[in-house]
Amino acid sequence: MKFIVCIFLLFQTSFSFCFAESSDSVNYGTLICKEVTSVYDGDTFRCNIEGVHPLIGNRIAIRVAGVDTPEMRDKRPEIKALAQQAKQFTVEKLKFGKVIELRNVQRGKYFRIVANVFIDGKCLGSLLIENKLGKVYTGGKKAEW
Numbered sequence: 001m002k003f004i005v006c007i008f009l010l011f012q013t014s015f016s017f018c019f020a021e022s023s024d025s026v027n028y029g030t031l032i033c034k035e036v037t038s039v040y041d042g043d044t045f046r047c048n049i050e051g052v053h054p055l056i057g058n059r060i061a062i063r064v065a066g067v068d069t070p071e072m073r074d075k076r077p078e079i080k081a082l083a084q085q086a087k088q089f090t091v092e093k094l095k096f097g098k099v100i101e102l103r104n105v106q107r108g109k110y111f112r113i114v115a116n117v118f119i120d121g122k123c124l125g126s127l128l129i130e131n132k133l134g135k136v137y138t139g140g141k142k143a144e145w
Helices: 002-018 077-096 124-130
Strands: 031-041 044-049 060-064 100-107 113-119
Touching: 031 077, 060 124, 077 124, 113 124
Parallel strands: 060 113
Antiparallel strands: 031 044, 031 100, 044 060, 100 113
16 A cells, blocks of 8 residues: 555655746745744745645745845855845744734745745745845846855
């Protein structure tokens, strides 16, 4: 029985990769993060999603839609410092938020979820931009820092 389940999951996963390109524009609605498990940088974190099977809903990477923050691995010290500030800002917002909603959920590159992240009704992307820790990003080439 385990063998059949493994084959089914393998087939289903392989099949979905074939059509990953076309599913980018699909909107999956709203999801709730029940627990944030890690924060990579200002616009990327991992969480466990409420009501989704742990196999696909635990420790799933989330990319904040519409914003780009400086990269943690940037070689320039001033940009790396700004990246640390953006990460800390996101950590604090997620840590003290009571309700973390993922709205307009889509699948992006690298199997991440791309979504508008709302913490207690406030848009994280907008907060990052307002605090000069992020820039508007709508796809394509990212702005220079």
